[in-house]
Amino acid sequence: GQNIDQPTEMTATEGAIVQINCTYQTSGFNGLFWYQQHAGEAPTFLSYNVLDGLEEKGRFSSFLSRSKGYSYLLLKELQMKDSASYLCAVIDSNYQLIWGAGTKLIIKP
Amino acid sequence: IAGITQAPTSQILAAGRRMTLRCTQDMRHNAMYWYRQDLGLGLRLIHYSNTAGTTGKGEVPDGYSVSRANTDDFPLTLASAVPSQTSVYFCASSETTGSNSPLHFGNGTRLTVT
Numbered sequence: 546g547q548n549i550d551q552p553t554e555m556t557a558t559e560g561a562i563v564q565i566n567c568t569y570q571t572s573g574f575n576g577l578f579w580y581q582q583h584a585g586e587a588p589t590f591l592s593y594n595v596l597d598g599l600e601e602k603g604r605f606s607s608f609l610s611r612s613k614g615y616s617y618l619l620l621k622e623l624q625m626k627d628s629a630s631y632l633c634a635v636i637d638s639n640y641q642l643i644w645g646a647g648t649k650l651i652i653k654p
Numbered sequence: 655i656a657g658i659t660q661a662p663t664s665q666i667l668a669a670g671r672r673m674t675l676r677c678t679q680d681m682r683h684n685a686m687y688w689y690r691q692d693l694g695l696g697l698r699l700i701h702y703s704n705t706a707g708t709t710g711k712g713e714v715p716d717g718y719s720v721s722r723a724n725t726d727d728f729p730l731t732l733a734s735a736v737p738s739q740t741s742v743y744f745c746a747s748s749e750t751t752g753s754n755s756p757l758h759f760g761n762g763t764r765l766t767v768t
Contacts, residue, residue: 549696567744576754587744587759588697595754631699644696 547571547601549645556651557623565618565631565648571579575639579607579618580632582647591618620650628652657681660745660760667735667767675730675763677745682760685751686728687712690718690741691762697744703728704751734768 548570557563561609569577576595580588594600594616606619618631633645661676665749679686686703689697699712703722719731721758728747732739749755 578756587761590756593754593756646694646696
């Protein structure tokens with residue numbers, strides 16, 4: 546079966562750095578997305594990785610290792626507004642999008 | 655403002671009743687999707703449409719139907735609601751299917767079936 550694993554919940558301190566991991570086992574791979582979802586709101590697109598390496602976008606970076614079936618989202622200089630769930634999603638060989646259950650990130654002052 | 659509009663925002667529905675969730679996008683995206691989101695589970699695809707006039711079944715299609723008469727609209731119908739269909743429903747769109755084009759989501763419909 547296809548599986549995406551993310552930690553259920555993480556806690557971090559305002560101003561710090563946090564890394565949210567995502568491991569996947571899917572039938573093929575055609576790209577990986579990260580989305581942010583604030584409580585009670587819609588998911589919004591953060592990043593897309595299809596090649597190995599790090600993609601940086603301001604305070605957020607996303608890393609991919611296809612050989613390890615692994616990605617992480619790195620959030621720097623954490624702000625209270627970063628409190629949200631972060632969803633990892635993989636495009637499989639049939640170009641279907643497989644979603645992880647999401648990681649709830651709690652930021653403390 | 656371009657985007658996806660879902661209606662209603664929330665609804666309480668008696669079991670056995672029929673209900674249509676509405677979804678409209680103004681971005682001229684080819685692909686549209688319906689997901690349900692339940693606590694502790696990832697987004698699960700109900701139905702999708704690669705382009706106007708075509709639809710397909712997702713991971714959890716039973717009890718739901720869709721139509722795509724035009725590019726902009728993609729309604730989801732529950733023919734006879736059951737309590738297990740209590741969920742938050744998200745409509746989404748993307749320029750194309752199965753590529754790096756990200757999904758744009760509506761604000762969701764919170765449905766409670768009693």
